[in-house]
Amino acid sequence: MATQDTPGTTSTTSTTDLSPEALDRALAPLAAALGDRLLTPASDGFADAAAVFMGGAERTPAAVARVRDADEVATALAVAHDAGLPVAVRAGGHNLARHSLLDGGLVLDLRLMDGVEIDRDAGVGRAQGGVLAGDYIVAAGEHGLATGFGDTGGVGLTGLALGGGIGYLSRAHGLTVDNVLGAEVVLADGRVVRADADENPDLYWALRGGGGNFGVVTEIELRLRELPVxxxxxxxxxxxxxxxxxxxxxxxxxxxxxxxxxxxxxxxxxxxxxxxxxxxxxxxxxxxxxxxxxxxxxxxxxxxxxxxxxxxxxxxxxxxxxxxxxxxxxxxxxxxxxxxxxxxxxxxxxxxxxxxxxxxxxxxxxxxxxxxxxxxxxxxxxxxxxxxxxxxxxxxxxxxxxxxxxxxxxxxxxxxxxxxxxxxxxxxxxxxxxMSTATEEDVRNAYPEATLARLREVKRAYDPGNLFASNHNVTPQV
Ligand SMILES: Cc1cc2nc3c(=O)[nH]c(=O)nc-3n(C[C@H](O)[C@H](O)[C@H](O)COP(=O)(O)OP(=O)(O)OC[C@H]3O[C@@H](n4cnc5c(N)ncnc54)[C@H](O)[C@@H]3O)c2cc1C
Missing domain, CATH: 3.40.462.20 (Vanillyl-alcohol Oxidase; Chain A, domain 3)
Structure with a gap:
């Protein structure tokens, strides 16, 4: 795997060294599972599938996998792991460091996972991993309920939530992370686990601010509050x-x-x-x-x-x-x-x-x-x-x-x-x-020393091989 800087960002990005033929062979099991939902640069619609909000970075992923559920996420991760392909996750595509524009990598595009469920009685909202904040806000608003996210409806709900989530309700109700009750996560080894206060509490802690470092969140559960006006x-x-x-x-x-x-x-x-x-x-x-x-x-x-x-x-x-x-x-x-x-x-x-x-x-x-x-x-x-x-x-x-x-x-x-x-x-x-860059210094600026040390411990437990590296990367070792 090589590392390169691009004109658009100083983030670290990885490329695959596979030849086009070897890449085709490596992706074959995924192509069999996804059909035309696996897009390569030769596919119609690839440019749109790979585009992100913040332009200016000239990077081309090897393929975009438009996954629909946790099983397909696990299949994509296994294919990437076996081929040594770097992996990125894309939801709302609004990341300022353009994490999902991974040169030569496999992008897991979650946008088809857009289901929202509002459980009024329990005061809990559930969103699949590709839901946009605005769609959840509208669905919850129909019940006079709300969870606070940011200021922009087009941002990916989970992408925002994994980093913190500051917006129009933060001083009143806390950051989005303060209202995350649990998540379903596909880990690097393909296991699907629950993370909440009782199950995998260390992962639950790390997901609330540690970004996409620990797995692919296929569903997130959030506290809803009454907010008629x-x-x-x-x-x-x-x-x-x-x-x-x-x-x-x-x-x-x-x-x-x-x-x-x-x-x-x-x-x-x-x-x-x-x-x-x-x-x-x-x-x-x-x-x-x-x-x-x-x-x-x-x-x-x-x-x-x-x-x-x-x-x-x-x-x-x-x-x-x-x-x-x-x-x-x-x-x-x-x-x-x-x-x-x-x-x-x-x-x-x-x-x-x-x-x-x-x-x-x-x-x-x-x-x-x-x-x-x-x-x-x-x-x-x-x-x-x-x-x-x-x-x-x-x-x-x-x-x-x-x-x-x-x-x-x-x-x-x-x-x-x-x-x-x-x-x-x-x-x-x-x-x-x-942060529009993702250097080691940026990671140290994002997390106080003790927090970063604890994040590394969780990383070692859940992603020791650092499959999820296209983010503000918490490496397993210093
Ligand atoms: C116009 C604009 C307005 C914004 N406003 C706010 C704001 O008001 N408040 C605020 O807090 N932030 C705000 N942001 C920042 C935003 O929260 C981050 O850019 C966030 O990363 C966007 O998530 P996304 O899903 O849209 O981006 P993507 O680029 O699709 O994803 C970003 C990264 O998040 C991780 N990720 C996303 N979804 C998943 C998942 N389901 N499982 C695992 N990892 C995942 C991955 O590492 C992925 O690479 C804003 C950004 C923009 C461009």
Whole structure:
């Protein structure tokens, strides 16, 4: 197996050394099992099957296996293992490090595993491994129930959940990992096991933050909560540093029922943004109070006192938080740098805000932003040892991110991201799901030392041969 870097990312990717004939022979048992659901570069529809949200990486998998159940997952893993083929897992395809674009590897595409079951009486939602967060949110919403994920419906539910899951309900209900009750997992050796508080508790712990390192999750079980309405939407202000600092302070000091995020950006001409803001630097807050409008009024008062030029915050059904907020459809080259800032209820000051606004004014064409998500609330209430997501004391998750229409804009975008992140002190310990590279240093930044040591122990128990390496890889040995 060789290792290579690609123009799109500095992640480690593996290629197979098999000749085309040997590859055909190796894949034959899988072709027999899947028929036209095994796609190679010569197949119709291969390019679409292999495409991911974040464009800009020139890597071509050897084959994409559109598996439908745990047995087919086990067959695919056995074929890959016997042939020495590297393996990647693809669900929503939104990973920023593009883990599922594995040069010369076998991609297990879970998108046909899209079943959702809402057990209202038990307060439990079950999703197959390829379900998108938005589909589950809508299904649960029909019962006035919710589980918190992120801010984007097109993201893979399990992909997001395995890394942490921060979004519109995190401060109120915890991260997605805090609401995972169990999972069905196909291990590297083909065994199908259950992981929960009673069965394989070490695996259950590791799955909640440790990413796709331990097996293929074919079903995940989540806690549902009653949430008939939320009070949420969007505020926009002109990007004055004092306003930005005021917004961040208000969010840091808000009660736990309020979650959300702030983007500092030059407003693109998107219909969801007020026309008078187009082309100007703005502070855009997407906020969600987990309760009705009468309870939210006082909570939103400090933000409204800052005189937003756009205020669409009101009482809505939770799934509506995911409607109407547009943005790039995907396939555009992009990149990001992320890190946690501060602790407790700390908020960046006006000097930091001045630097952030100055940076976005110098951003290259495309969509480039400084994104800030307040932590705290139920995220901080959980014991850091309970899950493999352990950076719970942070005040803010900050990501400098962007997408550019043309591949040749990527180098300039990357320069902007790096210099902005350096200026704003964004780097070091960070959130695995927002990392666009997957170096050993990134893995150490994602997990505190004790957490990483424990993850390696679990890796040795469940995937000692490191079959699941196309991720932020927790290697069995240091
Ligand atoms: C536009 C956008 C918005 C986002 N918003 C948020 C947000 O609000 N909050 C947040 O926390 N994150 C967010 N993310 C990050 C997102 O959580 C991660 O990128 C996540 O990895 C996406 O999962 P996926 O299934 O879509 O991606 P994929 O690229 O399909 O999968 C990513 C990796 O996850 C693992 N994986 C996925 N499914 C399985 C499975 N069933 N079994 C085993 N391993 C699996 C594999 O290692 C796989 O390579 C966002 C990303 C984008 C691009």
């Amino acid at each position: 939320v009070t949420g939407g969007m505020f926009v202000w002109p990007a004055e540093p004092a306003t930005l600092a005021g917004v961040l302070t208000a969010l840091a000091e808000a009660p736990a029922e309020l979650s959300g995020m702030v983007n500092v950006l030059v407003a693109p001409p998107l219909p969801m943004l007020p026309a008078e803001a187009h082309g100007k630097p703005i502070v855009m807050a997407l906020v969600c109070f987990a309760g009705p409008a009468d309870q939210a009024e006082a909570v939103y008062a400090p933000l409204r006192a800052l005189a937003p030029v756009h205020d669409s915050v009101g009482e809505i059904a939770y799934p509506e938080m995911f409607a109407g907020v547009g943005g790039p459809e995907g396939g555009m080259p992009g990149d990001a740098r992320t890190g946690f800032l501060g602790d407790g209820a700390w908020a960046p000051d006006e000097a930091w805000a001045t630097a952030a606004v100055g940076a976005v004014l110098g951003a290259p064409p495309g969509v480039a932003a400084v994104n800030l998500r307040p932590m705290g609330g139920a995220i901080a209430d959980a014991d850091p040892a309970d899950t493999a997501f352990a950076h719970r004391d942070a005040a803010w998750m900050v990501t400098v991110q962007g997408m550019t229409p043309e591949l040749d804009g990527l180098a300039g975008l990357r320069e902007w991201i790096t210099s902005t992140a350096d200026t704003l002190g964004v780097g070091g310990r960070g959130y695995v799901n927002f």
